[in-house]
Amino acid sequence: MSRWFELTGAQFSDASSCARRLGAVEDLFGNDDAPAVNLGGGSLSMSRADAPLAVRMRPRTVDEIVGQQHLLKAGSPLRRLAEGDAAMSVFLWGPPGVGKTTIAAVVSQTGNRRFVEISAVTAGVKEVRAELDVARRELARGRSTVLFVDEVHRFNKAQQDVLLPAVENRLVTLIAATTENPSFSVIAPLLSRSLLLTLKPLTDADLGVLLDRALTDERGLGGRVTLSAEGRADLLRLAGGDARRLLTYLEESAAGASADGATDITPDQISRAVDRAAVRYDRDGDQHYDVISAFIKSLRGSDVQAALHWFARMLEAGEDPRFIARRLVILASEDIGLAAPQVLQTCVAAAQAVQLIGMPEARLNLAQAVITCALAPKSNAVIMAVDGALADVRAGRIGQVPAHLRDAHYAGAKALGHGKGYQYAHDHPHGVAAQQYLPDELIDARYYVPTDHGAEAGMAARMATLDDLLGRPAT
Numbered sequence: 001m002s003r004w005f006e007l008t009g010a011q012f013s014d015a016s017s018c019a020r021r022l023g024a025v026e027d028l029f030g031n032d033d034a035p036a037v038n039l040g041g042g043s044l045s046m047s048r049a050d051a052p053l054a055v056r057m058r059p060r061t062v063d064e065i066v067g068q069q070h071l072l073k074a075g076s077p078l079r080r081l082a083e084g085d086a087a088m089s090v091f092l093w094g095p096p097g098v099g100k101t102t103i104a105a106v107v108s109q110t111g112n113r114r115f116v117e118i119s120a121v122t123a124g125v126k127e128v129r130a131e132l133d134v135a136r137r138e139l140a141r142g143r144s145t146v147l148f149v150d151e152v153h154r155f156n157k158a159q160q161d162v163l164l165p166a167v168e169n170r171l172v173t174l175i176a177a178t179t180e181n182p183s184f185s186v187i188a189p190l191l192s193r194s195l196l197l198t199l200k201p202l203t204d205a206d207l208g209v210l211l212d213r214a215l216t217d218e219r220g221l222g223g224r225v226t227l228s229a230e231g232r233a234d235l236l237r238l239a240g241g242d243a244r245r246l247l248t249y250l251e252e253s254a255a256g257a258s259a260d261g262a263t264d265i266t267p268d269q270i271s272r273a274v275d276r277a278a279v280r281y282d283r284d285g286d287q288h289y290d291v292i293s294a295f296i297k298s299l300r301g302s303d304v305q306a307a308l309h310w311f312a313r314m315l316e317a318g319e320d321p322r323f324i325a326r327r328l329v330i331l332a333s334e335d336i337g338l339a340a341p342q343v344l345q346t347c348v349a350a351a352q353a354v355q356l357i358g359m360p361e362a363r364l365n366l367a368q369a370v371i372t373c374a375l376a377p378k379s380n381a382v383i384m385a386v387d388g389a390l391a392d393v394r395a396g397r398i399g400q401v402p403a404h405l406r407d408a409h410y411a412g413a414k415a416l417g418h419g420k421g422y423q424y425a426h427d428h429p430h431g432v433a434a435q436q437y438l439p440d441e442l443i444d445a446r447y448y449v450p451t452d453h454g455a456e457a458g459m460a461a462r463m464a465t466l467d468d469l470l471g472r473p474a475t
Contacts, residue, residue: 053251054244056219057210058105065106066243067206068099068199077195081173082106089167089174091152091182091191094199095358097242100177104148107175114138114145120154128162135172145172152176153185160187167193181356201241201320210243211235214250225254227265234267238274240318240359249274288319296327300335304374311370321359321366325351328369336373337382339454346372377454385448392442399439432469444473 059065062072062082071078077088082103092100104117116131135145149155149163166172167190174194182191214220215227227235227250235253239246252273253265260269295310314324329351332344346369353365392398408419423433438445450460467473 052248053214053220054247057214057217057247058102060106060109062106065099065102066209067202068103070200071197078103078197081175089170089172089194090176091186091194091196092175092177092199093182093196094179095201095241096179097239097244097246098199098202099243100199101148101150102243104146104150104175104177107146107148112143113173114143115148116145117148117150120149120151120159125159125162128159132162132166132171135166139171147172147174149174149176151178153178153180153182157187160190164190164193179358184356202243203241204236207236207239207241207243207246208232210246211250214247221250221254225257225263225265228267231265231267231270234270237318238270241320291317292323292327295324296331299331299370299373300378302374302378304371307370307374308367311367315359315363321354321362322351324366325354325369328366328373331373334383335378335380336376337379337456338459339379339381339451339456340376341455343372343376377456379451379453379456381448381450381456388447389445392445397441399441402436402439404435405437430469432466434469434471 062079065072068078072082073079078090081088081090092103094100107115114135116135118127118131131145131147135147138145147166152160155163163174164187167174176186176194178185182196211227211232215225216223231253235246235249238249249270250265253270256269256273257263257265262269291310291314295307295314298306298310311324315321325347328347329344332347336343350362350365350369354362357365403417404420404422406416406418407413408422413419421435423435425431425433427433436443448463450456450463452460
């Protein structure tokens, strides 16, 4: 049969056509032990010695998976799937290098299931239909199929529609991996028939386990090199929560050390291997606080160039982009406020973009927010107002609610004088009713004092008009 395939296989123009032809021949000859076919140039079947370190070190069992413990508890759907005890379809959503393909690899090694990997980058409707046809024949012979689709968000609606009947009827167990929010990139019918599992970024502790395993395991570097404490810190920092990046950098750094005739990986070798500087930045130490302080103060000082430098420095050092986004949202109210109220919307949108699309693309959304904050007019009137009001409350300056402002909607309230004399604002010109709103003890309190910066200058003019209508002395 091998000679026949050699001759007839030549008439097909691509590898996937040859693979489908081979599958048809195997059906004719009843080959139950035929290996699974990977149409999309996938990496799960790569187990040769010269495969990348990140591929060689993929976990072989559920217990070897690092991180994602919230999804791997005893009896959880993902663990049952990995152990061959379930047939549900799942979508694995998470940033790059957190274990989506690894989970698929573990599933591929359990039971007598046929495993097929395709990439949505290269496979089309024709290839998917061909694989589903083979899965149908295999199922009739008692062998189920696990179909792993990488980058599933790249499939268009028509391509996703092809998968729908197969998932609904459990013709295949679909494992689909994506770095984009499936709620926006996957059709609702397909998503509703599957479980959506969200993978979390790997922590430094998780990455440390992988690093130690790769250094000592025979599948990895087998103890042939050592890693200094400083080099270890640099690798963890540069990895940015991405296991694949960590192992790639380790492999290249080890190769560099070997070329130098050394057995210890140093920070200098790491910098040369990854072709960029290992930025000195301890996410839990002084550098973390110093750099974020410089970043915020540059934004507050309206120096856009300095702000972008500190921003880039944090990104290169592996700072959590969600932390940067949170600080921008805070600054938008603390240092800009009503001088440019639209800046808060920009920062919130950037924070949401970080969650939706992840890095590295989200650097653009964050950079837009950084530039907007730096160039916006500044005002600290919002924080001064709220902190001033809180200071009075904490100091005991609270007073009684004026009688006319008290709740008058219950029996007996009228007899107590609650609500008596209250003036409904909409019954008055300009919608402003001149009456006392503060307690007697705070009648002269002034918390919000607008500046003349940006849009807040208009706020100052409006406040002056309102003070006049309310009969309150102008400041």
